[in-house]
Amino acid sequence: MRTTRFLALAATGVLATTGVAACGGAEKDGAAGDGGPITVKANDTTCEVGRTDLPAGQTSFKVTNSGAKVTEFYIYAAGDRVMGEVENIAPGLSRELRVELPAGTYETACKPGMIGKGIRGALKVSGTAATVAPDAALAEATASYQRYVNSQTAALLTKTEEFVAAVKAGDVAKAKALYPVARTYWERIEPVAESFGDLDPKIDGREEVIEEGMEFTGFHRIEKDLWTTGDISKDGPIADQLLVDVKAIVAKANAEKLTPLQLANGAKALLDEVASGKITGEEERYSHTDLWDFNANLEGSKAAIASLRPALEQRSPELVAQLDKEFANVETALGKHRDGDGWKLHTALSKADLKELSDSINALAEPISKVAAVVAR
């Protein structure tokens, strides 16, 4: 149960109408104003939300996935600030989302395949909107980001369990397919995870960071075996240890409360990760799935900025506008390299492609580097 105070946004209605309106304002079989769960019918191409005009307060959504792909359901405030989400809804399953929404304009999104902007729809919440004091907006940023981290760690754990099971079963194809998916949840919250210094290298250490006399373990060790020799017959203990380490870091990350300043720095650090590790292909040197990480880092950075958004809107609306523009530019540049539900391999990109991505990240990272000073003032 979430106990966070929800505060209205200072600037609602600024959402660009870029969402895919897959469902109209249909209320045909959604719950009425009795407070019962609002049904969300999700499949691989549509996302029908039973009711799209709500009173402010506590609301439940029941999301049923009748598609063939694993999906996710989000409620976004302006700037894709996550108000609530359920991850990892497998085909045939239903999951419930309880969320407290103050008056404002939101978007709902289903993400079949757990990727991209998702299938968007408008959501209107009516009621009295309180004015947010600047400090309250910052306090909410911490709580908002903690919600985000919790949702990501839950999915990280689930997907790591599946990955570990595939490795131990010797199922190379399945393990290869799960590898970039599990890492997506890691990469989204990397600055939080990296703050636990001893666990990070065990889980995510690349071969060259291992010192003489230390064992090379974690995701990248299994990556190497999967993509170079294809022999994972001896990786059972490494996979078991990976799961133990991921469980430990999940517990720590869930308990971590980042200050607004740390959030701002985390948003920047994620883009630094892209610039120094992903564009160069250093991170995923055997699987070449760097663009999955790139996208996850970008999403994580955006989530951290989104949590800060109410405070930034009050303090520097022009910076927010610039960030929106540059995030969109990176998404467009990266979007050219989609491949089905995933991403092209790093090796499939030309030098010119990589330069375009590098330039777009630099253009975004410069304004993002200004966020911390705005938050601190």
Place this chain on the structure above:
Amino acid sequence: MSGNQVSRRRAITLAGAGVAGVAGVAVGAGALARGGGDRAAADQGAAAGAVPFHGEHQAGITTPAQDRLHFVAFDVVTKDRARLVDLLQEWTAAAARMTAGRDAGVLGAVGGVPEAPPDDTGEALGLPPSQLTLTIGFGPTLFRDAQGKDRFGLAGRRPAALADLPHFAGDALRPELSGGDLCVQACANDPQVAVHAIRNLARIGMGVVSVRWSQLGFGRTSSTSRGQATPRNLFGFKDGTANLKAEDAGLLREQLWAQPGDGPDWMTGGSYLVTRKIRMLVETWDRSSLVEQEQIVGRTKGSGAPLGRGDEFDEPDLAAKGDDGQPLIAETAHVRLAHPSQHDGARLLRRGYNFVDGSDGLGRLDAGLFFIAYQRDPRKQFVPIQTRLARNDAMNEYLRHVSSGIFACPPGVRDGGDHWGRSLFG
């Protein structure tokens, strides 16, 4: 902006010049006119003068760090020991001439027969000696190659201190930019003079040695003398504040020069050189906040004072805590991890250089620090210090070590009858 740059550079050059004068290395440069032409060397002061080539130790180590570098590593391509020794003799003669401001060969750039290529390449004609120093070193593979073969009958003379460096956490070394059988460090106050020297040595060596890799450096990042102002590296911080300096005679004996009994006699009076080409991810660094940068380094960016202290040359107080109870100088700060107190007093004489090797094709400068450090025994100095830094230094986020080398630099060439490598091959 560019006006400021020029005047800063000039200030550093002049600071160097003052020291050189004190050390008595300003030779009457006019008398050594390269190509015989008149030059305004005297007007340019000691920065244009010559550094003596002969001496107990090789020049280019405690010599006040010049502004420019051209460093080269060679592979020996001959199997003939006598040819290699002949080359070392020929190199020594050329080095003695060039450091004195003369042409590489006895005939010179324009003094030979018209039908023959000149024995000097000519681009330094009319330029003063510019404090050129040429310093030679011998790499581990000269003694025994990668297959373990004793190539020139030297395996038994390899010093134990010339051990291969271990893999350090995070190393992203490119083999084609690392190692080498021989190296020559050329430092000068004029980049053209440094390049001229390396180019002519490489040319003389054709058929015996082959250039393996080379590196230009455009600005010194350390001072090796108390008379020099501390310069800044490309992170914008003063670098080398706590460096070993030429004036520290006792420390130089203890930390810099190989002493009798340390190893083979041929190295007594020499020093061990470690090079590391360290790419700096300047674009991401430049986006980090001032407070983050200062916490990573452990010094203030303006004055270079250790955090919590007032002056650049104040000793860092590693025990001091801030109001929040945390150490003022973070556990992961560069200055803490590299501090002699953390390594049984181990020190290095650093004389690295900033480099920018163009760009990387991804819209970023290929920039960084070409790290150069001299010491008495890398096993007790560079290796433990770098092990600690590689493991914990917060700066690593912004660094990539892409090249590495270790070389045994013998003692100085005593006089005209001595030559590079004589004690090793003798």
